[in-house]
Amino acid sequence: MSFLRTTDQIKIEFAFNCARNASVLGKEYKSYVKKLPMLIKTNGLGAAFAFMYSKRSKEEGKFWNSIGRDIYNWLNYRNMINSDKVRSFDELVFAISQISSVEYRKITSEVLSFLSWLKRFADGLIEGD
């Protein structure tokens, strides 16, 4: 039996740690994680990111910032973004409209699959509804 870890396993562990760290934000965090995949599906990744970005200084900003940071870290970990040029989620928001459609689709599906795990773990780790 091979002990080589699949990308999915790494992703699951990564998402688990993200959700655990985010659990200090409280139960409201869950509703924001659950909202995001739908937002990406209706309005597209670029618009969804810009939406998160536009909330950064509002009260709900702490949730969006946390989710944005996790997404950035994961994409960075997977080497899907050029971390020399794009150094934070805020920069990713602006970079996303400059990349090719192929990359855009790739990142969209990666973000959605990462969020599906983040959502599950947030649901399990954070109590209350």
Place this chain on the structure above:
Amino acid sequence: MSDSLVPKETLEKINRNQVSNFALKFHKFARFDGDKFLFFKTDKGKIIFNDVENFNFPSINFNNLCKEISEAAKKLFPTINYVKKLIIDWRLTLGLGSESVYETSINLHPVYGFPYIPGQSIKGVVRSWVILEYFNKDEEKAYQSETFCHLFGCPKESILNKEYQGALVFFDAYPIETPKLKVDVMNPHYQPYYSDKTNTKPPADYYNPNPIFFVTVENTSFQFIIGIKETENNLGKIDNIQGHYFDLGKKFLLEALTQKGVGAKTAVGYGYFK
């Protein structure tokens, strides 16, 4: 940065005003106006932009589309089929709370891009109307009526003692003519009071009003279709009303659409048909 957040290649080939599918224009080409997404903006009473009104849905022939759908429905339910055309009494807003970067949304057909009323939404309204009107708001009581269970279906905990599929079939309601979209506004004046969790802020007049725009459909006719299999069209009775299931369904559909309303904000007059 452009105000549409679509991939660069897309933006090089097409701009917002060239998009002929309203759902794509509204959702995917959402306009990012500096710090938030807007489809409507005014400045001192002058309209800066309005991405919603005057959209005329080019390349869709609503009349033909509705004919096709009613013919398809007639093939499925050859003898028992009912088509009713009704016009919105004032305005209709559907899918207002769906997730969207605008904060408010509207239900649009995923392929054609026009506003429509999904069949399950109509069924829900009719079913809820029957429970409200004939069973005194009591769902449990409704499950004790055989006719109700046959019409709308029921879970195991009902008089039929088994899960049952409803006999009435509700089709999506499409507009018969080019739908007229209208921007509407709700304007809460005491937002700090509503969102205050500490219960210390009074609903006073020194707060700034906070206009929230949303999209409505007005003055547009829709085509409603229900069907039932002939073998399932038995005689039934709800309250004092007796008749074949299909006739009951027709009656309830009309009542619900005219007296209960579809979609959001029915309490303040949206979503009624006449």
